[in-house]
Amino acid sequence: GICVLGSSNMDLVAFAERAPSLGETVMGTRFLTVPGGKGANQAIAAARAGGAVRMIGAVGGDNFGRALRGVLRASGVDDTALRETTEPTGIAHIVVDGGGSNAIIVIAGANGTVTSLSVHDEGIVTSSSVLLLQLELPIEAAIAGAAAAHRAGVRVILTPAPSRPIPDALFANVDLLAPNQHELADITGIRDPKTALVSLLEKVPAAVVTLGSEGCLYGARGLPPFHVPAPKVDAVDTTAAGDTFVGVLAVALAEGRDIVEALHRANAAAALSVQRAGASSSMPARDEIDAFLLR
Numbered sequence: 001g002i003c004v005l006g007s008s009n010m011d012l013v014a015f016a017e018r019a020p021s022l023g024e025t026v027m028g029t030r031f032l033t034v035p036g037g038k039g040a041n042q043a044i045a046a047a048r049a050g051g052a053v054r055m056i057g058a059v060g061g062d063n064f065g066r067a068l069r070g071v072l073r074a075s076g077v078d079d080t081a082l083r084e085t086t087e088p089t090g091i092a093h094i095v096v097d098g099g100g101s102n103a104i105i106v107i108a109g110a111n112g113t114v115t116s117l118s119v120h121d122e123g124i125v126t127s128s129s130v131l132l133l134q135l136e137l138p139i140e141a142a143i144a145g146a147a148a149a150h151r152a153g154v155r156v157i158l159t160p161a162p163s164r165p166i167p168d169a170l171f172a173n174v175d176l177l178a179p180n181q182h183e184l185a186d187i188t189g190i191r192d193p194k195t196a197l198v199s200l201l202e203k204v205p206a207a208v209v210t211l212g213s214e215g216c217l218y219g220a221r222g223l224p225p226f227h228v229p230a231p232k233v234d235a236v237d238t239t240a241a242g243d244t245f246v247g248v249l250a251v252a253l254a255e256g257r258d259i260v261e262a263l264h265r266a267n268a269a270a271a272l273s274v275q276r277a278g279a280s281s282s283m284p285a286r287d288e289i290d291a292f293l294l295r
């Protein structure tokens, strides 16, 4: 199965023609509360794609926490290792203007309490076949999770988002790094994706860079990098496209599919998700992915 060690947030999204400047009040047009957090998003994407998924993380004992748990469970994610803390559920406070640009404040809340793994958590990690990590929990948690997984031969996939320095203690135990173009440039300081990817292989044995509508670029030590194009679709909302991609990639690899087939499935699922609004609500079910690939 798949273990996700990661964040759960409630996204509070306010839409207005123009974002207010400091000291100013503007009238908005719409407000949404949307379950999110990269950890929860990847867990939901993987479960919807047919994976057996367990999520390690934390929420508060509040309405947002209960709502997040409800969405995870409804998608089939095992939330028994999602702890309830006295800190409030993490939130992302988002303002979206008429042009679609956004400004975001994230409050870690309960996510910030996940600084280590319990013995029970370690058991979940080591009995999985794939561990999914992102950088929205305290870095100590990711380091501990990756180390436990690596010792047990569990494949570790890291989404290096949001961008922050990655200690070698984490890099050392990552099997597959999955940045988007911006994160790749932040990590390597190199703009050209192919050149950056090759330089990344000094740190990790394999990497896949997502390229939006262009699909993805995969590279592994000792192999020439190759490109897997994305299906052509009309995108309406690319929120969580990257999380859908990684969640579905993990399921395909856990099922023993080869990397080329797994990347095709991940591209297909992400392309399906960008045609619908929302994060978790836009993620495709397994039969939709299968049908899309047969088209």
Ligand code: ADP
Binding pocket: 180, 181, 209, 210, 211, 212, 213, 214, 215, 216, 230, 231, 232, 233, 235, 238, 239, 240, 241, 242, 243, 245, 266, 267, 268, 270, 271, 274
């Ligand atoms: P992120 O959402 O993390 O910024 P990307 O924008 O690179 O990541 O998108 C992740 C994946 O989603 C891509 O590799 C691709 O498979 C799919 N995707 C994103 N945008 C589109 C699009 N316009 N058309 C088709 N697929 C897309």
